[in-house]
Amino acid sequence: MSIPIFSSRPPEQRKTRAVGIDLGTTNSLVAVVAEDGQPKILLGDDGQALVPSVIGFEVDGQLDVVGAEADDHLAERPDRTIYSVKRMMGRSADEVVSELGMLPYRVHRDDQSAAVRIQVGDRRYTPPELSAFVLRELKHRAEKQLGQVVDRAVITVPAYFNDAQRQATKDAGRLAGLEVLRIVNEPTAAALAYGLDRRPEGRIAVYDLGGGTFDVSILHMHAGLTEVLATSGDTHLGGDDIDQLMVASVADQIESAGLQVRGHLDRVQRLRKAMIQLKIALSSQESAAVKVELGGPLPLELAWDRADFEALIAPLVERTLGPCRQALRDAGLQPTDLDEVILVGGSTRIPLVRRKVQELFGRVPQSGIDPDQVVALGAAVQADIMTTGRRDMLLLDVTPLSLGIETVGGVVTKLIQRNSPIPASATDEFTTSVDNQTGVVLHVLQGERELVKDCRSLARFVIPVAPLPAGLPRVGVTFLIDANGILHVTGRDVRTGQEKTIEVKPSYGLCDEEVVRMLTEAYDHAEDDWAARQFIEARTEAEQVVAATEHTLAGPAGTRIDDEERDEIQSRIGSLRAAIGTRQIDPVREALSRLNDVTLHLAELALASTLNDVVHDAKLAGRIENDAPEAAERLKHGHHRPGVMGH
Amino acid sequence: MAILNDSAVEPGTPPAESPPPFVVDSDGKVDLDRWSGPGEPPPDAFTVLGLPRRLLLDPKHLDLRFRSLIRDLHPDRFHVSGPDAVRKAERHSSLANDAYRALRDFERRVRLLLELEGHAVDEKFRPSPALLGQVLEINEALDALQEALADGAPAAAAAARGEIAATGRELGDARQALSDRLYDAARRWDAAQAPDAAADLASLARRDLRAALGEASYLDNLLARVQAALLPTQAPTPTQS
Structure with a gap:
């Protein structure tokens, strides 16, 4: 039905x-x-x-x-x-x-x-x-x-x-x-x-x-x-390392049997997928086997016991x-x-x-x-x-790694210790070592080790200072790790109280300009735009409604409405089509809703005539009353419309 | 580092004269404009949490103070109020976090308070002849261990480790005794803060605190070396790969 x-x-x-x-x-x-x-x-x-x-x-x-x-x-x-x-x-x-x-x-x-x-x-x-x-x-x-x-x-x-x-x-x-x-x-x-x-x-x-x-x-x-x-x-x-270990171990065996795996990208991938299957199976079974097609004369069958698997990965788990x-x-x-x-x-x-x-x-x-x-x-x-x-x-939350700055001799002076609750901040004051120096270079690092070379470089940046004799400028710098665990740096000239803008350029990341440029490029792809996709969805829905309405108008229910009603429906279908032409979502929604307003009666007629066929079957009538009281109510409603139902 | 048993301190009632936390105004409302950030020196940890300058704090009371404050200050609470409020909340909640961290650890708290009172601990500690003797023993054993490892002589390495461990245990005991001394001095310092206390009691307690802290740092450095030597296969701190 x-x-x-x-x-x-x-x-x-x-x-x-x-x-x-x-x-x-x-x-x-x-x-x-x-x-x-x-x-x-x-x-x-x-x-x-x-x-x-x-x-x-x-x-x-x-x-x-x-x-x-x-x-x-x-x-x-x-x-x-x-x-x-x-x-x-x-x-x-x-x-x-x-x-x-x-x-x-x-x-x-x-x-x-x-x-x-x-x-x-x-x-x-x-x-x-x-x-x-x-x-x-x-x-x-x-x-x-x-x-x-x-x-x-x-x-x-x-x-x-x-x-x-x-x-x-x-x-x-x-x-x-x-x-x-x-x-x-x-x-x-x-x-x-x-x-x-x-x-x-x-x-x-x-x-x-x-x-x-x-x-x-x-x-x-x-x-x-x-x-x-x-x-x-x-x-x-992580799991990736387990996969790699398994692939390497099997690749050795296969290669010693004369079939080259490494260097053949597709073979490595097939093997990797097979190993993942095997790994998953071995979590619930004591032994498992998997067939893998590597382009050799026959598909290889690899069978592993859980004990083999565990022996292989034990060092990783131990880590x-x-x-x-x-x-x-x-x-x-x-x-x-x-x-x-x-x-x-x-x-x-x-x-x-x-x-x-x-x-x-x-x-x-x-x-x-x-x-x-x-x-x-x-x-x-x-x-x-x-x-x-x-x-x-x-x-x-806490910051997982200590934050520090490079000081004399390539040593890291810690400013914020690891496992400090975040947001966390540290303030320090810096000065110059040479007369008329115009800036102080700060090198920010993250890690637990003592030497710069063993820590992770986060950023290097320059704090501008007024050219003065060495030791006179005083710049207060605040390092703040926000609730995301991300560093922000602000500076202020202690003598003048003037705020210093400090641009932190991440060592291996994207600077803000790059992100903005990429964002602009991303928006050039219209299919990605939410509005565009919303419109496409609305258009699809509108087209379905138009098709369904026209189909019903041409059917038995269509014969039971008067010309005035039919003209109104057709005029509103026309408006909806025009709205689709505008490629704007709001006119389509509006026109669709206006069409739906005038097709309610037609829909009821169509529903009634469909249900009526069913109701004529006495055995089913009771079931509709019980299971679908709403439908049955609408059915009665249809019956009461004067001059509509001809039965 | 020695594990100090802060919970051994009798849970006292919160001191009656506790001021409100720094960021809470007289109406009990949070004021996110109290601290403007860099350039303006941040308030000290006791002020931030609204605690009297005492060395023996009830850890439960400290936890409660911090938790109720951070619930009001955390930037997540201000996300709906916009980026400006979030920035201010970050600044002020970092004060609360840092203060909590500074006060939670007993020895850090002692250091901080001495510094605030203008008596920062200088780390120039002069070890006693007995302690110097132990240091020499450890240094010799450490050299022997390194040599044994370089020569691939496991028996000699094990012997050296045995010596290091034995002296390490003695140093550990000394460190524990030092902790007890620190607690005793801290109690006396707190008692000397009473309005009717004799003035020289405070300076006496302060002198003992500074001496004990200097020795504690010295011992902690030694003990860290001992620990590193005894756990050769295990990196003492996580390293970034």
Whole structure:
């Protein structure tokens, strides 16, 4: 039974929404807090929660697809399918080079800034631009699901991310057309999600082993306040490393049997996918086998026992335990002081990981919320806290790394210690060492080591001073780490009280001008514009309504209305068509609504005549009364219209 | 660093004369224009949290003060009020965070208070002959360890580590005794703040505090070296890769 439905969806709420985004190394997710106050993951058309953080390009370097579809092409298009971008965010090309072994796409070093550029076809992309493609995909997914503009987001990062990596993530958000409300640490976000229903009180440890990074945080939760006591981690340890280890181990075997794998990008990718399958299977089975087609005479069958797997990855898992002990030490706690241990990240499904965590902390770890989804859910909660003000919850995080400046002899003088609650600030005064010096150069570093060469350079900048004899100028500088863990520097001439503008140019990141330029370029792509997509959706809906109305007018219901009504409907169809021609969304909505006003009667007639056929079947009549009282009521209503129903 | 048991301090009632926190005005409202940032010296930690200048603070009271203040000041609370309010909230909440961190740790609190009173601790500590003897022993053992590691002589390395550990334990005990001395001096200093207390009691307590703190830094540096030598496979601090 088909019932023509003319009416459009309820009028859209115009207010925009804020979402939570887990921008992962392997997969990304978007979540929102629903009307009932509960966070939920927004699914794609395919019903999947995870969007693979994979970006596919055309041969010429233009964007093709993002997510699952791009992931499917990994083996056929290894040189233009980009993954694991997160590992390059805010890092220098030299740092990334160490991982190049198995990456099938081309990574360049920008001559000027030493930053990473990824070359696809003729185009070179920065890591924030690539991440922005993934973020935009998530934004579109959310807008489609919610039917609303999504323009603000809380984005999560590994707790152990440094300033440059956080800034790069924020830049990616801006490039994707999102106002980044807050950069939140992943383990902290997970704790927020756990804190929502059960409100755990006391001290908890969050062990987060994701695709590319490892984090551990010790938190104290009480009465809605989530206070991070200490955090530690390794930004280069995760599921990716497990995959690489497995691929390397199998590649050795295959190559010794005479089939070259390394250097054949497609073979490496096929092998990588097979190993991921195997890895996942071995989390629930004692042994598993996988077939992989590498272009040899026969498909290879690879069979692994869990024991082989565990022996291979044990050193990696062991590497996570050092940061756990460090975090406990920094928090001044013993494992027995903890009330709970929470597991986050897909890699915590590996039984060996669970065993090691249990051994270290001396208690069975919890994973009540899906470890893949918990971070995005928590990010949505934080977005809700910041935009609605309806929750008495507050997140108090810490900076993972100490902040310092270079002093005489290449030594780092610490200004803000690691694990300081943020926002944190430090004030210092500087002067000149040479007469008539016009500026003081400051070199800001992040890290725990004593020497400049062992720490991460964040920025170098010049504080302008008046030319005076050495030692006379006095400049007060305030370093402020904001709630996102990002550094801001302000200066003031202590003698004159004059505020100094200090431009901090991040060492490997994008400067503000670059972000603005990229933003301008992004908006040149009209198909990306929300308004354009909204119009396309409205036009599609309008066209469907016109087609349905014309179809009904031509059918039996059409014969039961008078000419005046028919003319009115047709005139309004004409207006709607004209409105579509304007390519403006508001006239289309307006004309559609005006058409719907005059087709109600026609729709009722069509519904009535359809239902009438059914009602004639006596057995069904009762069922309609019971199951669909509304439809039955409308049916009666139709009967009572004088001169309409001819039966 | 030695772990001091702050909770051993008897939980006292909050001092009656507690002033309101710095950013709270006389009506009990938060005022985000109290501190203008760089150039203007930030208020001290006691002023920020509204606590009297005492060395033995009830940690529970300190926690409560901080939590209630940060709930009002955190920039997340001001997101709806616009970027200007967020910037001011960042500035003021950083004051609260920094003050909390400075006061939470007993020895840091002592250092800070002495500095505020114009008696900063100079780190020129003169070790006693007995302590110097221990330092020499440790240095010799550290050299022996390095040599043994370079020569690939595990037995010699283990012997050297044994010596380092033994002297390290003695130093650890000395450090604990120092903590007790610090607490005792802190109690006397606090008591000397009473209006009717004799003036020389405060200066006596201050002298003891400064001496104990100087020795504590010296011992902490030594103990850090001992610890690093005993945990050769484990980096003492996380390093960035």
